[in-house]
Amino acid sequence: MNYKSWTAIAVLAAAPIAAFADADEDALVVNGEIEMITQAAAPDHLSDVMDEVYSGWRFRSDETQALQMDDFDNPAMIFVDQAMEKWDTAEGTAGKSCADCHGDAEESMAGVRVVYPKWNESAGEVRTLAMQINDCRENQMGAEKWKYTGGSMAAMEALISVQSRGMPVNVATNGPAQSTWEAGKELYYTRTGQLELSCANCHEDNYGNMIRADHLSQGQINGFPVYRLKNTKLNTAHARFKGCVRDTRAETYSPGSPEFIALELYVASRGNGLSVEAPSVRN
Amino acid sequence: MNFSRRETLALGLGAAALTVLPVRSSAAADDAIAAFTGGAEMGEGGITLTAPEIAENGNTVPIAVDAPGAASILIVAAGNPEPGVATFNFGPMAAAQSASTRIRLASTQDVVAVAKMADGSFTRASATVKVTIGGCGG
Amino acid sequence: MASGVKPRVKVPKTAAAGEVITIKTLISHQMESGQRKDKEGNVIPRSIINRFTCDFNGQNVIDVTLEPAISTNPYFQFEATVPEAGEFVFTWYDDDGSVYDTKKQIAIG
Numbered sequence: 284m285n286y287k288s289w290t291a292i293a294v295l296a297a298a299p300i301a302a303f304a305d306a307d308e309d310a311l312v313v314n315g316e317i318e319m320i321t322q323a324a325a326p327d328h329l330s331d332v333m334d335e336v337y338s339g340w341r342f343r344s345d346e347t348q349a350l351q352m353d354d355f356d357n358p359a360m361i362f363v364d365q366a367m368e369k370w371d372t373a374e375g376t377a378g379k380s381c382a383d384c385h386g387d388a389e390e391s392m393a394g395v396r397v398v399y400p401k402w403n404e405s406a407g408e409v410r411t412l413a414m415q416i417n418d419c420r421e422n423q424m425g426a427e428k429w430k431y432t433g434g435s436m437a438a439m440e441a442l443i444s445v446q447s448r449g450m451p452v453n454v455a456t457n458g459p460a461q462s463t464w465e466a467g468k469e470l471y472y473t474r475t476g477q478l479e480l481s482c483a484n485c486h487e488d489n490y491g492n493m494i495r496a497d498h499l500s501q502g503q504i505n506g507f508p509v510y511r512l513k514n515t516k517l518n519t520a521h522a523r524f525k526g527c528v529r530d531t532r533a534e535t536y537s538p539g540s541p542e543f544i545a546l547e548l549y550v551a552s553r554g555n556g557l558s559v560e561a562p563s564v565r566n
Numbered sequence: 567m568n569f570s571r572r573e574t575l576a577l578g579l580g581a582a583a584l585t586v587l588p589v590r591s592s593a594a595a596d597d598a599i600a601a602f603t604g605g606a607e608m609g610e611g612g613i614t615l616t617a618p619e620i621a622e623n624g625n626t627v628p629i630a631v632d633a634p635g636a637a638s639i640l641i642v643a644a645g646n647p648e649p650g651v652a653t654f655n656f657g658p659m660a661a662a663q664s665a666s667t668r669i670r671l672a673s674t675q676d677v678v679a680v681a682k683m684a685d686g687s688f689t690r691a692s693a694t695v696k697v698t699i700g701g702c703g704g
Numbered sequence: 705m706a707s708g709v710k711p712r713v714k715v716p717k718t719a720a721a722g723e724v725i726t727i728k729t730l731i732s733h734q735m736e737s738g739q740r741k742d743k744e745g746n747v748i749p750r751s752i753i754n755r756f757t758c759d760f761n762g763q764n765v766i767d768v769t770l771e772p773a774i775s776t777n778p779y780f781q782f783e784a785t786v787p788e789a790g791e792f793v794f795t796w797y798d799d800d801g802s803v804y805d806t807k808k809q810i811a812i813g
Contacts (some may be wrong), residue, residue: 343622344618344620344621345618346618346621346622346628347622347623347628349628350626350628355712355728355730356728356779358730358776358777358779360712361710361730361732363733363778364710364712365708365710464599474738496698497622497698511623511797512622512623512625512626513623513625514625515625515626515776515777517777548618566622602809614748623778625775626775626776627775630781643773646773647739648739648771648772648773649710649773650771650772650773651771651773651774652768652769652770652773652774653768653769653773654766654767654768654782655764655766655767655768655769655813656765656766657759657763657764657765657766657767658747658763658764658782659759659763659764659785660764660765660766660782660784661724661725661783661784661785662724662782662783664783665768665776665780665781665782666779666780666781666782667778667779667780667781668774668775668778668779669775670737670772670773670774670775671773671774673767698804699739
């Protein structure tokens, strides 16, 4: 070990924990062509609490980052392939496939992920992508609904999201969605569980710091569904919310519940301006 | 040489690991290597094992091996319940005696690569990978 | 046959004669290690891909023995020489006796 190494260790030993805060400076380009916005000016509604928003990709190690830079290296693409087969397969009493109504997913689904969750006028409610998929299955195809956080749902969300990669997230927070958005904001700042932690305590106040051996991100959901190295499958945003709330040692809300729908809209809006990265890869 | 924040962190943890963490090795790993080499002496050099200093999750750790002129390369993870990882045998159409894969590591440990060279000699390389335990585990 | 197993390979469509190309392969597979237990505490039996081979026009490029320490959805990257036009054959062998294969043509040009 050379002199500089020892200097680095000495500096580290003396430095406070903040010495390795922040996101790194790496740039994310997928397949050498899709340039991702992983850092953006914070949306107006966050201007009091932070200047910039960062994709979770920026908080990961070089090795984990690399897995998302090429679609062949990204294991999540297995599930996109699987969903592509489902897209073309007729199911249910109507004998229809997704493709029968929506044609080529590459064209019909481009830009869809960007605006979800969004207000659905005829239903009179804010709908997540998962709700819309299940609405199609139940009411258009006459097929059984998928489990909200199940593998089929996560894969279909990934297939739809991948058509919007690179486009900046742009969910509406006002108009008819506003009351849902405000309910989500309320939840974001509410402490839960025996640990009395809110989303904000980790992902707004302490992003960039270490939580045990892990580098805390801003908890952005522009990369969801996400392939996690930990469980080697696609994980949906609601499944992740559940995990987070559980880890505060609270009884959690259910995936698909009004609370998590509101929270998804609010958290998505915190990432307005970041590229859709889904399906991303995280630890 | 300048140190990035991450490298500095890695160095710091590495220094801590030197003094605190016992790196596990096992008789089973030694047996697996002996079965591959037939107990022959192993040299050093001529083989490169690339692995991250710190793995964010032990479930999926990218590694690469490169041993120009090797007939085969054995990979062993000494701290796993079963030390065997993979054996790469290179055929006549291989352009290089190198390969990359993703492996599981149960804990912080040494990963060992042993190459059998065309002349029947053996050479080895190893790398310590620190496996972190995640944040809240959610 | 294990469910949902699907091989993916990435091979250039063309190469110059004698060119060195990089090949990537991925197969969706749980790679059950035999170390895990189910909810009742019973060990889940090992079920993995135990061998992977790649051949070009009948000659071997790489022949890999896989152990349970290979991650879910086994991934390999390696290099091959392409002396002539022909066909790469990729084969994965499952513990349960299943064999999965896929082929890729490569042209000289």
